[in-house]
Amino acid sequence: MQTTKYPQRVAIDMREYLPERAEHGGRVRWHRSRGMRDAVLDFSANMNPYPPDIPWIPDLSALKDYPDDRYEELKEVIARTFGRDAAEVAVGNGSVELIRAFCCAMLGPGDAACIEMPTFAEYGVAVRLAGGRCVTGDDSATVRFLCNPNNPTGTLFSHAEVFRVLDAVAGRGGYLFLDEAFIELADPRQSLVDLPHEKLFVLRSLTKSFAVPGIRFGYGFGSPELIDRIERVRLPWTVNTFAESFAIEAFRHYDRLEESRKRISEERAWLSERLEGLGLVCVPPSANYILVGIPLESGVLSERLLSRGILVRDCRSFGLPRHIRVAVRTREENRQLIEALEACLH
Structure with a gap:
């Protein structure tokens, strides 16, 4: 035997x-x-x-139910605000969750991500947690990270400069992860948020622009295929009911x-x-x-x-x-x- x-x-x-x-x-x-x-x-x-005054009062009765994990109403509000389709919108518990979800969805063991220092440290953390490696040249990188304006330097790249980076990265088959967490407080005219592109993900943060760090709400834009991959790895119910409610009201006053x-x-x-x-x-x-x-x-x-x-x-x-x-x-x-x-x- x-x-x-x-x-x-x-x-x-x-x-x-x-x-x-x-x-x-x-x-x-x-x-x-x-x-x-x-x-x-x-x-x-x-x-x-100088954040806009948002007429928002938490509804305690809403806590008895789970949030809608598809966040359909929230995504529709964001999509209308930026002239995008709801299928092109991702939401998360702060921008950091979306950075990690993106890396988990798009990087595998040994994949290279181009990160030019100094910049936001969470990019490198997310890459390594996904099994990837950080490099400074983007010739062979699966993902190129670009923070605009950059944190901590405050350097702001023009719309044309960022588009040239996207064109070069996409031409090599890579993805551009464009972090615009601070652009709403700098110069939104330099943003690529209104540009649908299969090789582009644009990250935003409600935390910074509306001065609500305790809410923890981030959002982003990409192709429907890319958003679907992010949704598959995102933890369920990470945007809580109060954060969702505040975000919906904030986007109604976005022009302020x-x-x-x-x-x-x-x-x-x-x-x-x-x-x-x-x-x-x-x-x-x-x-x-x-x-x-x-x-x-x-x-x-x-x-x-x-x-x-x-x-x-x-x-x-x-x-x-x-x-x-x-x-x-x-x-x-x-x-x-x-x-x-x-x-x-x-």
Whole structure:
């Protein structure tokens, strides 16, 4: 009688294959939980300082039902807002979920993704979790990531420049993942959101433009075939009922972001001028944040500012040890930042 031989099981420590978690700003609650009881001004998270006033009241009775996991009403509202078809719309629990769902759907073990640094760290995390590898040249890459405007530099590429990148990537058979999370607060005329293209996915974020980081809502656009692949890997019910309800109301007032852009532009110019007046170097900004070169280690300056109730983005995790990123906030808040920097730099 023959006995079946089974291969010997080998214990694998999966932690060796998992990337490190990415560093992010917006850690006010974390600092408060560790005893910082005084008011903290958060310049580390890039929210709209002048968000539209949305007449939204949570409906507690809606919590008794599951959300519609197809999100048909929500997708229809988004599609009408941007002149797209609902089948071309994806939604998720923040933009990060859609980054990971896209990578899971489009990348396999060993596939290359082109990521030019410095940029948003979650691209690399998502690529590695999908089994892919990160490269700096896109000649053989399955996916090219482009953040416009870029985080943390604020560099804004024109519509023509982005289209040339798409044309080149698609010509090699690759996909362009275009992250426009901040473009609504910069210059939407440079967006490719209205361009249906089988090799393009455009990512957006309601969190930034309407200043609702607690809601966690991201959305994106692609061909129906691409959206179908993303839907297959997306976890069910990730957009909760309150997030869905708020998003529907926000898109009904989407045109009010024009006023936000005007006010941000004015305040960005004022803040940049004051920062440069302190002898600091500002990368030419285009969005609601500014990358600032500083004359000392960013960790040192960040700690000094935090002791004065100012939280900024330490850019060491971007590979920029002598830079901080600061959000553009209201005039009075920006004055407080300048005063704190004057004290901490001398």
